[in-house]
Amino acid sequence: MQVILAIYLKSLFISAVLVGIISGLYMLGTISRNYDKPKIIRQNKLFDVLLIDILTIPVLSFAVLSVIVVLKSR
Template sequence: MLLQIFTLYIESLLLTMLVILIVLGLWIGLRALSGVDKTAKERQVHLYDMIMIAVLTIPVLSFATMSILLVLKA
């Protein structure tokens, strides 16, 4: 039972990381194309903000995704 839960968590962690990285990559790309950040320092600060957002949201969304996967597999 514990192994099944751990497997679901790893699966949801990978799925969530992939989704978050795609969304943040699109956000950074659109921001770069629109030219919002004028200096390299502003771009660096924005990149650090995106990394912090990813680090904070991936574990939380991973548990939510795990619960959805658990319901779907039950």
């Protein structure tokens, strides 16, 4: 049981880092392209990306978990 939890936490960390890097690059590009737009529009886009991250990290975590389990079973 503890082994599965340790693998899940590792996959959760991997997916959080991966999603954080991709979101950071996306937001950096968005901010640089839309710098002339009002602050509220840029802030709304940031909140949208954060909500997408919150929903994506657990799903991606289970996908990474399955890959790690398959690799450990070999």
